[in-house]
Amino acid sequence: MQQHARGDAMHNKLGEFIRLHRERIKPEDVGIPAHGRRRTPGLRREELAQLCAVSPTWLTWLEQGRPISASVKVLGKMAEVMSLTPSERAYLFRLADKLDPMLENQMDQGIACQTVDLEAIVDAINVPAYILNGQWDALAWNRPAQDLFVGWLDQPTSSGAEMRPNLLNFMFLEPRAHTLITDWSDRANRLVAEFRADCGKHADEEPLSGMIETLKRESNDFKRWWSSHHVVGRTGGARQFSHPTKGKLTFEQVTLSLSTRRGFKLVMLLNGNNSLK
Structure with a gap:
């Protein structure tokens, strides 16, 4: 009623x-x-x-x-x-x-909002911070995030959309992720469930469908967890890392949606006494 x-x-x-x-x-x-x-x-x-x-x-x-x-x-x-x-x-x-198809097309292409400087947003934050689009490509990140995510955000990048550093590609196709992420299996499993919930019905549409098929082909772990159809919301909480030079690091992750762009997320890793300087 x-x-x-x-x-x-x-x-x-x-x-x-x-x-x-x-x-x-x-x-x-x-x-x-x-x-x-x-x-x-x-x-x-x-x-x-x-x-x-x-x-x-x-x-x-x-x-x-x-x-x-x-x-x-x-x-x-x-x-x-x-x-x-x-x-x-x-x-x-x-x-x-x-859903407005005009915004959907912009999201699929990863077009940055003309009125918002994504780089300025993350640069104003003094903890590791990065912004993801609908495909979970990193569009902007700051120096602390670059220092933390070795094998992902510290790599040379190209301006082409196909070369943007993707969080799922890093998690499942980059060997260094297994050692950097302390509880890799649990985190990777949950990440797939969060991504499935995030992309929803658009999982069968390009460019998401092509990316998913590539991950299923290249990673048995991704294929197994994606096939389980497990869905959870993207939440925060403790995140532990085993950094190659800084040792054990613990952060509290916070994820915020950008109101100016549907599907864009600002991820911040709040830290206490951790230092990435």
């Missing part, structure tokens, strides 16, 4: 949001001559429906909050016709409980 009521409320909010923005559009801004006096401010429902290639009846039902589903294609067209800002577009898709 509570879930049904929540769904009705979301439909009502979606319909109200569309109606209010429809009424703010000047007909001439979308190529419709404003002849004579109009009883309704902005666009009429029939006009928005025509511009979005849907029926006026369907749009009426949507604005009335009826439990009908809008496709991502129609939502994208509405956002375009109504000249929604990026924040308004994101809100529209959230109200419709749909």
